[in-house]
Amino acid sequence: MLLRDLDDLKAVLSSIRGSLVGVGMTAFSRIIPWDFVNNYRILCARATSDLPILEKVSDIWCLERETGERCSPPGFNSFSLLAHTASKDFLRRLQPPVILFLYQSYPELEVLARREGWMLLANEAALRVRVGDRRFFLNLIRKLGLPLIPGGLYRLEEFLERGYEYWATALGPHIVVQLADVTKGGGKGTFFVSSKDEYQGLKERLKKGYWRDMALEKVILSKKLNAVASSITLCITRHGVLMGPLQLQFIDMEPGPLERGVFCGHSWGGVKWPHFLEEEARAQALLIAQGLRQMGYKGLFGVDFLADLERQKIYPKEINPRLTGGLPMLSMLLKAEGKLPLEAFHLLEFMDITYEIELERLNEEYRIPPCGSHVIVHPLSAPLTLKGSTMRAGVYLERSKGEFDYKGVGWNYSHLQRPQEILLVDGPPEGWLGPLEIKDPLFRLCRILCADPGLGQDLGPSNRLRRAAKWIRRSVLKTSILPSL
Ligand SMILES: Nc1ncnc2c1ncn2[C@@H]1O[C@H](COP(=O)(O)OP(=O)(O)O)[C@@H](O)[C@H]1O
Ligand SMILES: [Mg+2]
Structure with missing residues (x-):
């Protein structure tokens, strides 16, 4: 069947037998299939304040909520989540086969999945690790003759x-x-x-x-390099490579004392990329995708670039062989324009479902950048403690500089009605579980979605987004109990 729109997609995916479950640290990160997969469910680790809103559209099982205990952040990943007895018990109660849509696979998860009879919709960990290695990347770039930094x-x-x-x-x-x-x-x-x-x-x-x-x-x-960080999200399918638009990355919301180059969001539709540069990025991404395809890689991945706008040169920077940081926002933006989300093809490929597409037509649609932005809010310093109170997820409007008023329920980009509004989602962590000691300055507190490109000085996040991030930090975090190391 030829896939042209969401209805076609629903029809094709109605053939799924068993239980398709999105697995993630937070429910928001796996929300996309909610309206095109029947009985879609999410299994997540963190009890975030957006759960009641997201539960209006998808069943959600949350480990923290079930156990009343926090999943301690360092090293906690989807393997730890799925290896928990409570998670396994939940999945054992579902209609088999249990099919898991997740960020990426791990060797130990593959052993567990075989034992439990789960199907993992991800590239094998061994391939993922090989492809994500920086040494592999440098060799591939040399082999393909692409520009090297x-x-x-x-x-x-x-x-x-x-x-x-x-x-x-x-x-x-x-x-x-x-x-x-x-x-x-x-x-x-x-x-x-x-x-x-x-x-x-x-x-x-x-x-x-x-x-x-x-x-x-x-x-x-x-x-x-004096260059702008950018990226493309791609999906390798049996019909060829699907490619999202060239998107600007927000880096270093506030330059930290140690690590730099910290990814904190994306902007779409605000930068007018020079035509040559955009074409070059797409051509490079395609070559890289073809290289990965030959190795047996399929489904979603991302390529990061550094774009030197002055010298009109673009360098491939790294491969991210997993669901990318632009998702699910990119898919929300695409869906709002009636386009198919890239996750859909990842699911179809890994479930081996027959479908047809007009590859070129889809890629022509995807290259037109949508309009919007999102930022990830980090605490930026540590150790810190989360306040016991909870901040409501939803739509907010800036009342006066740095002060935002709650305007109503929302979790999706399409719930933003005016360009001035922001959407607080993917967190913050619920306070009722007791104090959360945050040891990592790059712990993800929540996301802010915005209907405009959110661009400020030097192609960084706008002042409004920066004020919103500060306001959230101030609202949810207690001040440092120990001096920052
Ligand atoms: N040679 C470079 N010149 C300028 N900026 C760089 C360079 N290398 C890395 N960066 C900055 O650091 C960020 C992170 O680098 P990247 O290789 O994508 O690692 P990761 O995203 O895995 O942290 C880039 O987005 C960019 O902002
Ligand atoms: Mg990167």
Whole structure:
């Protein structure tokens, strides 16, 4: 059957037998299939204040709510969630086969899934790890002949032995250091160094050979480009590669004292990308996708780019082989324009359901950028404690600078009625579970969705988005109980 719209999609997916369950840390992150999969359910870890609103459209089972205990953040992932006895019991009660739609797979999850008889809609962990490795990425870029950012991969010992001058002579005074072994992205393990002192400070921090409990072996040093972070979300299907629009990434809402390059959202429809640059990004993404396809990769993934607008040059930066940070907002934007969400094809591919598409027509639709933005709100410093009270998710309007009034229920981009409104969703964590000690400055407190591109100075988030993020931090967090380390 040819898929042209949501009704066609519903018809094709009505053939699913068993129980399709979206699995995520938060329910919002897996909400997209709610209106095209019958009896869609979500199994999530965190009790967030948006659950009652999301439950109006999807059944949600939440581990924190069931057990009354917090899922402690560091290292808690979908394997930990699914390995919990309460989660397994819940899934055992569903109509088999149990089919899980999740962020990404893990080796230990594959063992558990075999034992429990679950079907995982994700690339095998071994392939995902291989494809997501920065070393693999650099080799692929070389092999494909795509532009390489000046720099290279070095042993940690070499980085520790050499001085700032050595690297500055080769790469220029502004250097980016990335820890190749830190695979958890979003800016974790990225540092900017522009002086001897900064270099020395970083060396001190890394000399033990560990960062965020990860053993370090290799670092990537690169020339810091004067460039805009951007990305494309893609889906590899049996019919070819589907490609979303080139989207601007928001980076470093407030530059932190240690790591930099922290991903904190996206903007669509506000930047007029030079035609050449956009075409080049799409061509590069397609080549990378074809490389992954040959290795057996399918479904969703993302490619990050750095776009040097002045020199009109775009560099591929990394592959994110999983559901990407632009989702589910990108899909909400596409759906609002009557377009099919990319998650749909990921589900169809992994469930091996027969369908037809007009690939070119879809890609022509997807390349036109929608209009909107979202930002992820991080605490930015730690340790901190979450207040016991809860902040309502929903639509808000700025009453006066930095003060926002609740305007009503909402969780979807389409619930935003005016460009001035913001939508608070994907959190914040419920307060009734007692105090939450936040040890990670990059813990995700919630998201803000906005109907306009939300662009401010230097292509960063607008002042309104920044004020909204501050207001949320102020409202949900107690001030630091210990001095920040
Ligand atoms: N060579 C570079 N020049 C300028 N900015 C960089 C460079 N390398 C990394 N960055 C910044 O750091 C961010 C994170 O880098 P990236 O490789 O995408 O890692 P991750 O997203 O996994 O944290 C980029 O989006 C960009 O803002
Ligand atoms: Mg990135």
